Amino acid sequence: MAGRTLSLLKRSDHRNSGYRSSAFKRAAAVGAVALATVSLQPVAAHAAPVPIVGGAPAAQSEFPFMVSLSMGCGGALYKKDVVLTAAHCVNGSGNTTGITATAGVADLDGPGAIKVRSTKVLQAPGYDGHGKDWALIKLSRSIDLPTLKIATNTRYNRGTFTIAGWGDTRENAGTGSTRLLKAKVPFVSDRRCKQRYGGRFVAGQEMCAGVPRGGVDTCQGDSGGPMFRKDDSGAWLQVGIVSWGYGCGRPLVPGVYTEVSTFASAISRAAATL
Structure with missing residues (x-):
């Protein structure tokens, strides 16, 4: 790394x-x-972020x-x-x-x-x-x-999210994946995110998610893809857009996502x- x-x-x-x-x-x-x-x-x-690091193959028609x-x-x-x-x-x-x-x-x-x-x-x-x-x-x-509906308020901007993409499976790989990969990442508070990114992080327009130990993240080639979760009815709901971060899957370095509800x-x- x-x-x-x-x-x-x-x-x-x-x-x-x-x-x-x-x-x-x-x-x-x-x-x-x-x-x-x-x-x-x-x-x-x-x-x-880069293609999904630490992900598993998604099934055909899963997303x-x-x-x-x-x-x-x-x-x-x-x-x-x-x-x-x-x-x-x-x-x-x-x-x-x-x-x-x-x-x-x-x-x-x-x-x-x-x-x-x-x-x-x-x-x-x-x-x-x-x-x-x-x-x-x-x-x-x-x-x-099927289309993916987007969050219109912050109600679902918590919990555990799904990320998916065809991006790199490790930092600086530069190859991407031909298979759609998926992973789960938990919400990271704005306070913790600012501790890592300082003024680069735009609270209210961006949100963070990531596994503290690292090893799971989006990466190069995943930009623009959705970060999503189930709503109360069990339907998928997009809460974030893959945007940026320091490297891919580093410990204590969450990924940064566009906060969709802000721009709905x-x-x-x-x-x-x-």
Whole structure:
């Protein structure tokens, strides 16, 4: 494992994008898609998680709302033709056919994958690499799979959460996983998270989760994917978006996730414009 001096990295992996960047967070680079109305210059970001560390293979159809994005990020079906992901996974807002969303399979190399191109991206208004880490991707057609509803209040921002993704299985692996992996992580209080991250952590916009002993975490390639749990009715509910963190699976270093409930109204309004 790399030393503690490793910089923050976003938890996206744009190794297939052709970009080279010195991003801080758990991403190797930021903004891997070509948008018609935005600059294509990569920009620095802050920390993010990598593909699932310490995870187990998810069963086919266990999380049917999961989406793999071609720029090396994850996401979830917010609507049948809209994917919710992280703002640092895209390079602004505008029209683009440069993203392919893959859904319907736990094994990306297996049969039955549904592949749909994007038509538009909407990045969180005012996103500057610090907080507000959400974005929407409009698809060229609907995907006939279950969507993942999002939390609209903080009621479920506690307890134990599920994380899932196709990211790296260890820090700095750089390979990702073709199999969807899953893991459980407990909530970490804002106070404890600030002890680790200080002013980089944006309370009210971000939340933390992680196993104190380490060994379980999101990692590069997991950015944009959902952190979710069951609500009182037993339905899956998204409470977080994989955003950033120091390394992957380090002891006493939780992952940082966009607090979805904070932005639920903004996400709903934005989706209505796509």
